[in-house]
Amino acid sequence: MNGRRIRVLRFIRPVLAALALAAMGGLAVRILFFPSGSPAAGEAAGGWSEAAGFPRVKPGLPEERHFERMAENDAFLLLADRTTAHFRLVDKRSGITWRSYPDPAHWEAEGVSETWKRHLASPILFDYVDADHYKSLPVTGSLMASGGVLEHFARTDRGFAVTFSFPELGLKIPAEVSLYGRYVETRIHDEGIAEEGPNLLLNVKLYPLFGAEPSLGQEGYLFIPDGSGALIRFEQDRAMPQLVYNESVYGNDLSFFHEQTNRQRVLMPVYGLKSGDRAFVAIITEGEAYAHVFAAPSGAVGRFNWVTAEWQYRKRFFQSVGRHTGEGFYAYGREPFAASGRATRYYPLLPGESDYAGMAAVYRTYLMEELGVRPQVPEPGDVPLFVDVLGADNEKGWFGDRYLKVTTWEEAGRIIRAIREAGAGRIRVNAIGWQQGGYSDYGGHFPADARLGGSRGLKAFIADAHALGIPVFLGADYTLNANGKDGFWWRRDGLRNPAGAVPEKRDDRDREPARYVSALFYRETLLSDLPDYEALGADGIYFENGIGQQASTDYNPRYRSTREEAIAVQVELLRRTKARLGSAVGHNPNFYAVPQLDHVHLLADGHSHDVFAAEEVPFAQIVLHGLRTYTLGYSNARDEWRDGFLRSIEYGAYPAYLLGAASADDLRRSYGDWPPGLDYRNWLETIRREVREAAEALGDVTDRFITGHHTPAPGVKVTEYGDARRIIVNYNPTDVQLDGRVIPAKDFVVVKGGE
Amino acid sequence: MKKGKKTAMFRFVRAFALQLSLLGAFAALWPGRVAASGLPYETYYRDGFGQTVKTQAAYLPAGLIKLDFNGPQDLFVDEKDHIYVADTGNNRIVHLDRDGTFVREIVVPESPLSRPSGVFVDGNGDIYVADTGNARIVRLNAEGRLVKAFGRPASAYIPDSFKYEPVRVVVDKRGFLFVTSLGAYQGLVQLDPDGGFVGFFGPNKAPFTLFDAFKRLVYTREMYAREPKKRPPAVTSADIDRDGFIYTVTREATRDQIKRLNMAGVDQLPGKGDFHHLQPVRSYGEILHPRSDSPSPQLVDLTVDDDGNVTVVDAVHDVVSQYDRNGNLLFFWGTEMLTAAAKTGVVRAPAAIDQNSAGDLLILDGTNNLIHVLRRSEFGSLVHRANALTQAGRYEESEPLWEEVHRLNERYTPALIGLAKAAYKKERFDRAQELFHRAGVVGGYSESFWQNRLRWFQRHFGLAMNGLAGAALLAFAIRKVRRRRRTGRTGAAERTPAAIRPGNAGSGVSVAAQLKHAFTVLRHPADGFYAIRHEGKAGAAGSLVLFVLAMAAFAFIQAKTAFVFNPWQRLGVELPPLLVQFAGIWIGWVVSNYLTGSLFRGEGRFRDVLYGSAYALFPLVLIGVPKTVLSHALTLNEAALFRFLDTVMMVWIALLFIRLVQGVHNYAFSEAVAVTAASLLALAVLVAMLFILLGLGLELVQFLKSIYQEVIVR
Numbered sequence A: 001m002n003g004r005r006i007r008v009l010r011f012i013r014p015v016l017a018a019l020a021l022a023a024m025g026g027l028a029v030r031i032l033f034f035p036s037g038s039p040a041a042g043e044a045a046g047g048w049s050e051a052a053g054f055p056r057v058k059p060g061l062p063e064e065r066h067f068e069r070m071a072e073n074d075a076f077l078l079l080a081d082r083t084t085a086h087f088r089l090v091d092k093r094s095g096i097t098w099r100s101y102p103d104p105a106h107w108e109a110e111g112v113s114e115t116w117k118r119h120l121a122s123p124i125l126f127d128y129v130d131a132d133h134y135k136s137l138p139v140t141g142s143l144m145a146s147g148g149v150l151e152h153f154a155r156t157d158r159g160f161a162v163t164f165s166f167p168e169l170g171l172k173i174p175a176e177v178s179l180y181g182r183y184v185e186t187r188i189h190d191e192g193i194a195e196e197g198p199n200l201l202l203n204v205k206l207y208p209l210f211g212a213e214p215s216l217g218q219e220g221y222l223f224i225p226d227g228s229g230a231l232i233r234f235e236q237d238r239a240m241p242q243l244v245y246n247e248s249v250y251g252n253d254l255s256f257f258h259e260q261t262n263r264q265r266v267l268m269p270v271y272g273l274k275s276g277d278r279a280f281v282a283i284i285t286e287g288e289a290y291a292h293v294f295a296a297p298s299g300a301v302g303r304f305n306w307v308t309a310e311w312q313y314r315k316r317f318f319q320s321v322g323r324h325t326g327e328g329f330y331a332y333g334r335e336p337f338a339a340s341g342r343a344t345r346y347y348p349l350l351p352g353e354s355d356y357a358g359m360a361a362v363y364r365t366y367l368m369e370e371l372g373v374r375p376q377v378p379e380p381g382d383v384p385l386f387v388d389v390l391g392a393d394n395e396k397g398w399f400g401d402r403y404l405k406v407t408t409w410e411e412a413g414r415i416i417r418a419i420r421e422a423g424a425g426r427i428r429v430n431a432i433g434w435q436q437g438g439y440s441d442y443g444g445h446f447p448a449d450a451r452l453g454g455s456r457g458l459k460a461f462i463a464d465a466h467a468l469g470i471p472v473f474l475g476a477d478y479t480l481n482a483n484g485k486d487g488f489w490w491r492r493d494g495l496r497n498p499a500g501a502v503p504e505k506r507d508d509r510d511r512e513p514a515r516y517v518s519a520l521f522y523r524e525t526l527l528s529d530l531p532d533y534e535a536l537g538a539d540g541i542y543f544e545n546g547i548g549q550q551a552s553t554d555y556n557p558r559y560r561s562t563r564e565e566a567i568a569v570q571v572e573l574l575r576r577t578k579a580r581l582g583s584a585v586g587h588n589p590n591f592y593a594v595p596q597l598d599h600v601h602l603l604a605d606g607h608s609h610d611v612f613a614a615e616e617v618p619f620a621q622i623v624l625h626g627l628r629t630y631t632l633g634y635s636n637a638r639d640e641w642r643d644g645f646l647r648s649i650e651y652g653a654y655p656a657y658l659l660g661a662a663s664a665d666d667l668r669r670s671y672g673d674w675p676p677g678l679d680y681r682n683w684l685e686t687i688r689r690e691v692r693e694a695a696e697a698l699g700d701v702t703d704r705f706i707t708g709h710h711t712p713a714p715g716v717k718v719t720e721y722g723d724a725r726r727i728i729v730n731y732n733p734t735d736v737q738l739d740g741r742v743i744p745a746k747d748f749v750v751v752k753g754g755e
Numbered sequence B: 001m002k003k004g005k006k007t008a009m010f011r012f013v014r015a016f017a018l019q020l021s022l023l024g025a026f027a028a029l030w031p032g033r034v035a036a037s038g039l040p041y042e043t044y045y046r047d048g049f050g051q052t053v054k055t056q057a058a059y060l061p062a063g064l065i066k067l068d069f070n071g072p073q074d075l076f077v078d079e080k081d082h083i084y085v086a087d088t089g090n091n092r093i094v095h096l097d098r099d100g101t102f103v104r105e106i107v108v109p110e111s112p113l114s115r116p117s118g119v120f121v122d123g124n125g126d127i128y129v130a131d132t133g134n135a136r137i138v139r140l141n142a143e144g145r146l147v148k149a150f151g152r153p154a155s156a157y158i159p160d161s162f163k164y165e166p167v168r169v170v171v172d173k174r175g176f177l178f179v180t181s182l183g184a185y186q187g188l189v190q191l192d193p194d195g196g197f198v199g200f201f202g203p204n205k206a207p208f209t210l211f212d213a214f215k216r217l218v219y220t221r222e223m224y225a226r227e228p229k230k231r232p233p234a235v236t237s238a239d240i241d242r243d244g245f246i247y248t249v250t251r252e253a254t255r256d257q258i259k260r261l262n263m264a265g266v267d268q269l270p271g272k273g274d275f276h277h278l279q280p281v282r283s284y285g286e287i288l289h290p291r292s293d294s295p296s297p298q299l300v301d302l303t304v305d306d307d308g309n310v311t312v313v314d315a316v317h318d319v320v321s322q323y324d325r326n327g328n329l330l331f332f333w334g335t336e337m338l339t340a341a342a343k344t345g346v347v348r349a350p351a352a353i354d355q356n357s358a359g360d361l362l363i364l365d366g367t368n369n370l371i372h373v374l375r376r377s378e379f380g381s382l383v384h385r386a387n388a389l390t391q392a393g394r395y396e397e398s399e400p401l402w403e404e405v406h407r408l409n410e411r412y413t414p415a416l417i418g419l420a421k422a423a424y425k426k427e428r429f430d431r432a433q434e435l436f437h438r439a440g441v442v443g444g445y446s447e448s449f450w451q452n453r454l455r456w457f458q459r460h461f462g463l464a465m466n467g468l469a470g471a472a473l474l475a476f477a478i479r480k481v482r483r484r485r486r487t488g489r490t491g492a493a494e495r496t497p498a499a500i501r502p503g504n505a506g507s508g509v510s511v512a513a514q515l516k517h518a519f520t521v522l523r524h525p526a527d528g529f530y531a532i533r534h535e536g537k538a539g540a541a542g543s544l545v546l547f548v549l550a551m552a553a554f555a556f557i558q559a560k561t562a563f564v565f566n567p568w569q570r571l572g573v574e575l576p577p578l579l580v581q582f583a584g585i586w587i588g589w590v591v592s593n594y595l596t597g598s599l600f601r602g603e604g605r606f607r608d609v610l611y612g613s614a615y616a617l618f619p620l621v622l623i624g625v626p627k628t629v630l631s632h633a634l635t636l637n638e639a640a641l642f643r644f645l646d647t648v649m650m651v652w653i654a655l656l657f658i659r660l661v662q663g664v665h666n667y668a669f670s671e672a673v674a675v676t677a678a679s680l681l682a683l684a685v686l687v688a689m690l691f692i693l694l695g696l697g698l699e700l701v702q703f704l705k706s707i708y709q710e711v712i713v714r
Helices: A002-033 A039-052 A114-121 A356-370 A409-421 A454-467 A519-536 A563-581 A619-624 A641-650 A684-701 B002-014 B210-218 B221-225 B378-391 B395-408 B413-425 B429-439 B442-459 B461-488 B511-523 B525-534 B540-560 B567-571 B575-599 B606-616 B618-631 B636-665 B669-713
Strands: A067-072 A076-081 A087-091 A097-099 A124-130 A139-142 A149-155 A159-166 A171-179 A184-188 A199-206 A220-224 A230-233 A245-248 A270-275 A278-286 A291-296 A304-312 A316-320 A328-332 A342-349 A384-390 A392-396 A401-405 A426-432 A472-476 A503-505 A514-516 A540-543 A584-587 A599-601 A656-659 A708-713 A716-721 A725-730 A736-738 A741-743 A747-752 B042-046 B052-055 B059-066 B074-077 B083-087 B092-096 B102-106 B116-121 B127-131 B136-140 B146-150 B166-171 B177-181 B188-191 B197-201 B237-240 B246-249 B258-261 B299-304 B310-314 B319-323 B329-334 B350-355 B361-365 B370-376
Touching: A067 A087, A067 A159, A067 A171, A076 A159, A076 A171, A087 A342, A114 A139, A124 A171, A171 A199, A184 A199, A220 A291, A220 A304, A270 A304, A270 A356, A278 A304, A278 A356, A342 A356, A356 A619, A356 A708, A384 A409, A409 A426, A409 A454, A409 A684, A426 A454, A454 A472, A454 A519, A472 A519, A519 A563, A540 A563, A563 A584, A641 A684, A641 A725, A641 A747, A641 B378, A684 A725, A684 A747, A708 A736, A725 A741, A741 A747, B074 B116, B074 B350, B074 B361, B083 B116, B083 B127, B092 B116, B127 B166, B127 B177, B136 B166, B166 B237, B177 B237, B237 B299, B246 B299, B258 B310, B310 B350, B329 B378, B370 B378, B378 B395, B378 B413, B395 B413, B413 B429, B413 B442, B429 B442, B442 B461, B442 B636, B511 B525, B511 B540, B511 B606, B511 B618, B525 B606, B525 B636, B540 B575, B540 B606, B540 B618, B575 B606, B575 B636, B575 B669, B606 B636, B618 B636, B636 B669
Parallel strands: A384 A426, A384 A656, A426 A472, A472 A540, A540 A584, A584 A599, B116 B166, B299 B350
Antiparallel strands: A067 A076, A076 A087, A087 A097, A124 A139, A124 A199, A149 A159, A159 A171, A171 A184, A184 A342, A199 A304, A220 A230, A220 A270, A245 A291, A270 A278, A278 A342, A291 A304, A316 A328, A392 A401, A503 A514, A708 A716, A716 A725, A725 A747, A736 A741, B042 B052, B042 B329, B059 B370, B074 B083, B083 B092, B092 B102, B116 B127, B127 B136, B136 B146, B166 B177, B177 B188, B188 B197, B237 B246, B246 B258, B299 B310, B310 B319, B319 B329, B350 B361, B361 B370
């Protein structure tokens, strides 16, 4: 018996070893030869297209004769091609045909590579990445270059719907094109997106080459929402032609990686194109928080100029692996951004209004009719003067931050009285730096700091201002916290990116950084602070920096929110502030906040000086004039006094000053960035002059829309307010003759209606 | 403030490169609060103290000129504002008009150019080209025909190993050429109008540091021969102004990168700036946020305007700096953001810079084949106009302009300096003194103070003389009385020792006697310290009083020395850290000296070293306090006196410490010196160890705290 057992035992070990080896071998075989998962997946993919039975889309532009009528109304006719899913829009009023693909007349001369020719001819262009290998790079795909097929092309009552399917990649993207009254809308149905297989969608451009035109010497430009608006002119011999514009609407999401481009934030989800007499403007109406505006001037990607919305599905974030070394890698999230919808509207413009002023008028109408923005502007008369009074800031001290007192509330009262005596009839005051600890002590606003006079002093100041008919708004930023007040603990309540890191803002290398606060947390903080604002008698809150400027996806488990939800929180807070206190003021806000705001402060007034952007245009100002009051940068912070003043006249903006009772020299080492000339005593004379000149130009048109804006001669700009008024501004150092009028150097002329 | 203390300790530890980084920080982009116009760069001013303030833009981007260049290396703007570009890769000179429109290209068919890297056009329209590929300078007439070619000059003074590679050329009014040759450490090659060699012009100094001196001393001949040759850096580019001064800029130098040379080749810039007392050695080329590991600026080209303002471009940091004719910084601008997007006005890797008659700057981007045009802003023009008047000595005319500059920018120090000079000229010396003090200019302050002092003396001459006479009489009388009293007393009997006070350490000497012993120590140091050890002449109370007095004197010296002699005090003196350092080093010395002494068989006990070290600090009180008080009445003219007192005090204290070691431990003088040196070494080691321990300890506490916090959150 024993002998037999021993013999069995002797066999067990080698048998086990053999089994183990076999298992390892099997695993190795599996990993090496079937990297994308089970061998079954490959089969399914291959069998997919067979099962579907749809033919691959042939590369190349569609033939005009294959287009069928899909929808029609009194102004437009929508035609589409079943084999490529491209469409044509015929404007019956002007006879202009808009194509969703490059103009065939100029297509032959296109000199890009074959792959890119297919990309440019496709109705859908996208980037995807293989998620199973973390080091894989994004790949660009398109309908015609990635073996795409059109599934379920179906007519709808307003147009057509189609599903773009990519069997080899395992991706499906359903889209829809619909014709409405004055626009055609392209939409992606997120709920139907399928990602079967290892490939994940990163971004999608739907009908990117809509309206694209090459640069053949015609007058034309791409309009991009850079700052207040910028034009990329059609040029044939461009400096650094490879540059493109690709910026996120409403600013960057702090939780994800973004390239450093040092550009102004995109305030409006609008873009456009003009070529000769043809022009269209596009408004991203749904899901704009997850869109980028992508503009490629001629020479960057092919010879056509094109601009489109790039829908984001996933972005990279930095996963740190070593705290002290800063090492890490970039990864993509598994879940795509869940937008409430993704839709873009294209509004073709009539030849008479085919410029950026016409585009702005369309966007303004959209804001009024669809977002319910009602005009909220003062009656004609004096122009309002906006005075920001700085209470206190901080600088680095020996054992902590030192409090720099700039203006007590008593002094602030003297300031507004002095300004009233200088001739400013309508004044509106934003008080900043009033909070506990000073301007740069982020977090914990109440009680108002006692060193300036405390709540009592502030209340008295507000009462004095009310007696003079001056409303006072208190400036506050609820999105940052550095001192842990308001019950904020950054490890628990901070905004988190997918890697779990909390973004921070550093004023100074030696200072504790301020952390970004989760949206749902600052919602509670602000709501609980509202009664305190009311008790002070404030007329509203001036939302500096955070709310209205910056919305991010939050992965904090306690306060999970998507970007759209964060925006909704901000909109709700603005609405409730307005309901409780009466008014809300924004600071260069994204336009989702405009419906709730009464005044837009420090609106962007230029572009980002990119090499390709030739010109800045006051698009945002044209949209807002007559709807809301707005100012440009502080007058006492202008780089050029006279030119900056002329620009505010040209843009229809009201003057704004940031003043205090101390010299800017005392704030030399402060954390905040203050104008170099701060002492109000030095500016009274200037204020008197500026208010008078601004009233002469803009006083009568406070409630009018800007209907036109153009450049009749180099350095001369004309802004038109309907028939009521034209303002001609001359930036040249010499006088200019225009239509028999002499415009003096560095000056402006007001032409009243009927002249 | 609890948070405040925490921040202070963090700063304390940071000096030892222990980065305390919390959960992966992701610094967010901060949108410029005030600059809504979105200029791609920021403009700054930095004063002599290194305080940086933002200013309005002095120059604004005004467009681009783009043409089919291929690696252009130089550009020149002539008197008609026409632009000449040395299009190196295409072997030609391109001539553009003032708007950048192509006029013609200049290839010299009769003798083709090869990789021309420099171009200069003189007053007659003759074009000089540094034809690098052919190692010559060619002179062309205005039509582009060859007039003369200057090859390698022949001269006995030029070594055979000299590589002649002309890259830039400037020509003065007489027709003399100053050629920048690549790598020529001897300076610019000066040629006469016929091409004959005149000499080398304007070389730099070879950098020779203390470490190099040490190496020279210690290394063997073979080892030293293998060291890199200590050659001066070669001049990179040159320009000439309308007065004939040659300006050179040197890329690899770390100081005096810009030179303003007269006919004799003497640099006019050193010692001329307003802040030369604070910055005896000038380094040109500003960096936006200087850090200890920032690379030095590499200034590649410069341009001079009619007022003598020099504008230089830095190829490493992409910063443009502008200085006036005396080397005072006016502005500098640039951006730290390395963006993927190219911006108008931000030149990456600039190759050359020049300006036109309107004051526009043209910067050549050699990699992207572009010329960026920057036009002067209102603020820039205003400052230039005001500063030109000030530098020309027309102070009163400059005053209203500087007032306007000051109104627009309250932090701009040149405005304060301009106003101060105007006030001085108007003989309003009080205002001048106050303004110079605010600006931090020592020279001007000293001059104004001298005037004010003179006036004070003139006003109070009578009173002063009476006071002096009275004091002299009083001193004479006191001496007379004392002499009489001394001769009156019979037998210099010793005073009985004071009553023993309870709690008096040592042999029961009164506090007053202990304090009086301090004077004895001063007069007879070795005996005095010996007495401390063996006769118990010192006690705890007395030493404490002396130490406190010494600390107070130290604080007084640090904080209250007049601005003229201690300009850095104007930034504010942080007394607590200084006092802590003082006390810390003193205690450290005591401990290390006691330990070292006991090692070397010294006889001193701990308390003897302690008491003695307090006594050794007495000159701080005796000389330091009066010296500080006196400093308020002195100007720079009397600096020698002040420095003398300072030196006496320091030397005396040093000697006293050595005598302390000698007396308390009972050494010979030479032994005492050796033991003092050993104590200092021990002190250094002690300090280092303490810092390490502190740092590690804090790190440990942080670590534990973060673990605790993580656990709580999860």
